[in-house]
Amino acid sequence: MDFAFTKEQLMFKKEIIRFAKKEIVPRVQEYDLKEAFDFESFRKLGDFGILGLHFPEEYGGSGADVVTTVMAGEALGEAGVDGGLTLAYGAHSFLCADTILRHASEEQRKKYLPKLISGEWIGCMGLTEPDAGSDVASMKTIAEKKGDKYVLNGSKIFITNGPIADVSVVYAKTDPSQRHAGISAFIVEKGTKGFAAGAPLIKMGVRTSQTSELFFNNCEIPAENLLGKEGEGFNMSLQTVEWDRSALLAPFVGAARYMLSSCADYARKREQFGRPIGKFQAVKHKLANIRIFAEAAQSLAYKIAWCKDQGRPLNHLEAAVAKLFVGDWSMVPANDAMVVFGGYGFCHEYNMERIFRDSRLAPIGGGTSDIQKMIISKLI
C-alpha cells in the first residue's frame, strides 16, 4: 500500500485552490442568491484546464489520471467553490463528455469534445425519469428507429445542466420489451426539433446549478447519434458511476476542509465570555468532527479513483460504501460548522448555511443512501 500523492499532484492542487479562490469564490455568494448559473466561472474552469483534465490532449484535454482529476474536485471544494458549480462540472465532464469520449465515433468526438472541454459548450446527461429514478430499467422514454433517424418521445427529470446544456447524452429504450438490455444512449443537441428543457427547478441547495426536466416530443435525431450499439446504454450509464463515486464525491471532502479552516478562523476571532470561542472544548469537538469526516472520506474517494486508474472494473460494493459514507456523514460537518458560527452560520454571508444546503444533496443525488444500502446488503 502507498497513499502518497506525487509532488506534481500536490502542487497542482495548490494551484487550483489559488486559482479558484481568486477567480471563482468571490462570485459564489452572488450567484447562489440569484440561483443563477455562473457561465463566466464555468468558462474559467475550462480555461484553467479543469473541465478536460482526464481527456486526451488531442481533444484539448490534459491526459491526467483519475486520481489527479479527483484531486481537482477536492481542491475546488477546499477553496470554497459552491456545490452547484462543482455539480455542474461533474455532470458536464463526467456524465456527458466522458460518455462521448468512450462511446462516440471519432467524428463525434472531434465535433463535441473540444468545445465541451473548453467550456464553450455545456453538457448534461438525461437518465432519470419521473417514474424511473433508481429503477432506471423502468424508463419510458422511447427511441424508435425510422430510416436514418431515431425518433425520441418521453421526458427526463432532475437533469443537472438541463436548461443550459448545448449537448445532452440521453438514455432511451430502443426495445421497450426489455429492461436494462433495451436501453440505448444518444447525443441530442440543443435546438433539435421536438427537444426542449423545462424551467429550472427551485432547489434547496446547489442552487447555481441549473436543474430541469427534458422533453422529447417526436424529437428526430440522426441515426449516427446513437452511442455504441443499441442496448448498450445501461452499461454506459454504469460506467459513469465510477466518476460519481470518486470525482463527484471529492468536492464534499474539499468542502469539509473549507469548513474546517473557516470555522477555525472564526473561532479564533469570535470572543464570548472574555475569550475566543475556540478555547471552549465544545467548539473544539465540532472542529474535530469536521476534520475526522474529511480524513475518513478522503481515502474512500481516492481508492475508487486509483482502482479506475489501474483499469480495474468497478467494485460495486466499495463504490456503494464510499457513496453511503460521504452521503450520510457529510451532514455532520455541515451541521457542526453552522453551529460553530452560531447566528452568523444561519446567514448567507458566512457561507456555512449554503454548504449545509449543498451537502443535503450528498445522500440523495447519484443514488440515494437507501439504494446504496440495498446494493451493499445484496453484495455481502
Place this chain on the structure above:
Amino acid sequence: MNYDFSEKEFNLFIDIQEKVSRVAESVQLDRKDPKRSRENIKQVLEQLAQTPYLQLGLQPVEGYQGQLSLMGAAEVLAAVSPSAYLSVEASTRLFGRAVNEWGDNSQKAKWLSPLLEGQLIGALALSEETLNIENDPLTTKGDRQGESVVINGAKQYVINAPIADWIAVAGFCDDAYALFLIEKETPGLTVEPAIETLGYEGTPISRIHLDNCSIPAEQIIFPPAKAEMPQTLRMWENQMLLGASLGLSKTAFESARDHAKTHRSGGKPIIAYQEVGFKLADMLTLFQTSQLLAYRTAWTAETNPKEAGELLLCAKVFCAESAETVCSEALKILGGNGYIIGNNAERAYRCAKYVQIAGTSTEIGRVKIGDAALGYRD
C-alpha cells in the same frame, strides 16, 4: 499510490489467523483465568514468533511495510482474540518498542531478543494511579543511590502486569523522563491482582506499586528529550488501539452477517429484510471506512512519522467509536443469540468501550484535533 496489500502480506494475515485460531480452539483466550492467562499468552506469542508479526514496526522485515503491514495483521489477530491481541501488543509494541527505540545495544540484547522470540512478556506502566498525564506531570521517580536507582510511585491500568516478566515503568530520573525496567518479583514491586473489567477479560490489567524498589542503573532507559516520552507512549498506545478497533468491528460485522444469511424468519434469511440488510450496510460502511483510515494512518506513521500525530487522533476517534456502533448493531441483528455470553459480537461490544477510553480518550482526542485546527499548542 497503491491501495492493495501485497500477496506476501495477505499470506501473513492468513497465517496469523490460522495459527492463533488453533490456540483459541484449545484454550479460552478471552475468559478471565488468572491461573492460565500467562500460559495462554505465551502460547500465542510462540505461534506468532514463527511469523514476522512480532518484528513488524520494530525491525525492518523484507517484503513488509512496518506499521502498515502491522495494521493489517493486527486487525486479523484482534478479530480472532481481542484479549490476546491486547496482551501481545502491550508486550511487543509498547514494552518492546520502547526498548527498541530508546534502549542501548546491551538492553536490546537482554530484552528485545527474547521478546521477539516469544519467550518474554513485557508490560508498560504509564498512567499514574491518581493523575492524568494529559494535564499533570508524572510523579513516579527514581533516585540514584550508588550503582542503583530506587523507585517510588504507583501506576494503574497496567496491561499484562500480573503476567509480565518485565515491566517498563515511566517516570522521572535525574530530572529527565526515564523508563525503569523492573523484573517481576523485584523487592519493592507489588503487582495487584487483575482488576475486573467489562471486556478484555483474558487480558490481565492491574495496578502496581513501587515502594523503594531498587534496580541496577543499567535497567534504566533514557529516551532523548525530543522524543517527548509520555506523548510518544500515548501515540503508540493509540496505534495499538486502532488495530484493536478494526478487529472488533471485523468480528462483530462478520458474526452479524453470517447470522443474517443463515437465520431464517418468515420463510427467508433475515438479511432479506431491509431492517437487517440496511443495518449491515451501515456497519460495513463504518468498518471499511475505518480500515482505510487506519491503513493510511499506519502508512503515514511509517513513512512520515512527524505528520502522523493528528491523523492518528482522527483515526483513533473514528475507528473506536465506529467499533462500538458496529458491535451494538451486530447485537441487534443477532437477537437473543447475541445476548448470550461467549459469542464474538457480545464480547466485542464489551471490549469496544475500552478502545474509546484507553490511550487518548475520544473526548481528549477531539480536543487535541480541535487545538491543531485552531493552531493552539500545549
